[in-house]
Amino acid sequence: MWFLKKGCATENIGPQALTTEQVARVPEAYRALRSFDFRALARVQDVCRRVARELDLRRLNTPQEAKAQRLKALEREAEPGQRKRAERTGSVPLMERSEEIREALDQRVWQSRSDALAAIGLQLEPVYTGTKTKRLRGLTIADISDPGNKLKASALDTGVQKFGLGSLDKRILKGTPDFKTWWPERKMSSSFEPLQTPDARSELKQDYDLEVAQHKLDQEKRRRELADLRIRQTRELRAKRRALMKQRKNEAIRLKPSERRAFYSRFSQQVRKRELAELEARHRVERSPLRRRRMPTWHQFIAARADAGCQKAGVVLAAMRPVQTVKKTVTATGPKKRLSVPNKEHSKDQHLANQPTTRIPKSKSFLSGRNQGNTEMPEHLAAYWQRHKGGQGRS
Secondary structure (H helix, E strand, O other): OEEEOOOOOEOOEOOOOOOHHHHHHOOHHHEEEOOOOOOHHHHHHHHHHHHHHHOOOOOOOOHHHHHHHHHHHHHOOOOHHHHHHHHHHOOOOHHHHHHHHHHHHOOOOHHHHHHHHHHOOEEEEEEEEOOOOOEEEEEEEEEOOOOOOEEEHHHHOOOOOOOOHHHHHHOOOOOOOOHHHHOOOOOOOOOOOOOOOOOHHHHHHHHHHHHHHHHHHHHHHHHHHHHHHHHHHHHHHHHHHHHHHHHHHHHHHOOOHHHHHHHHHHHHHHHHHHHHHHHHHHHHHHHHHHOOOOOOOHHHHHHHHHHOOOHHHHHHHHHOOOOOOOOOOOOOOOOOOOOOOOOOOOOOOOOHHHOOOOOOOOOHHHHHHHHOOOOOOOHHHHHHHHHHOOOOOOO
């Protein structure tokens, strides 16, 4: 059977076997006689995609569409989560440094790649899957000074080149160890100074990191003091409860047994509850100075410096992405209306045996009639009383 040759794809033709009409339209250099097993996987995929379209299922990307998505990687910006983290911590998203990261990963030996990344303040981190038997799954790039600032190596893919773990292993020099072999025996790079030109942002970032470290120390000190204070307050509260219990017991001894129940209730409401509330209010005031304080974000830090008249902070703030806040619109709604559900009207001719759980409501008109001496009763009520009450409705 005639099939298209590899690399000779034509729109609306292939990868299935060519029909007689298609053979006439395809040049002879583009087609070849093959057995039916040739490119069987491609034909099965084609059939599956056609069935998925017919059944309106989730459509997967074709290899051509996946390649088109990789071509857009050069224009890709930092993800929303990375942007928010940058506004909070001041770290530069690694996607904005993609060019220098790709240049470092273009080395042909893993040790050279690690050294090149270390020179710009970055490091390699493997990703494992599983808990008991860990299996190497991928690779991430992390900032040495800020380990939480990470980027998947595959996010650096372009239309021409891939930077996932498997692709990087394929581009190493022959005879050099792959990543799985090199990682346990790797040599740690010597101490280095990141090649960064001093600018306004880097100087302010150092001040901010210093303030963050000082804030962490202060919070740890507050936490210890608060823990000690809570222990003292708990002991004081227990002692107060014991004293109140002793006071109640001493005062109840002087009363008659018949008066003690009322005394206990009065003592609990007027004395015990009031004194414990005063003690809790005093404890709350003592804990107030040790309450946790929120560390300002990078954006708030720069804005405060700019408001204080710092020119460097003003320049950095002007270059930063504005923080977008979305306000939720509150719609004025009135009180909820209760939906009226129409009552079902049962026919008198309906047999009561089909409704064993039917509840017969009390009829005011019937009860008033009975009080006036009227002993007539509807047929369905009479049958109900006869079956459940054993009488004619008079019991």
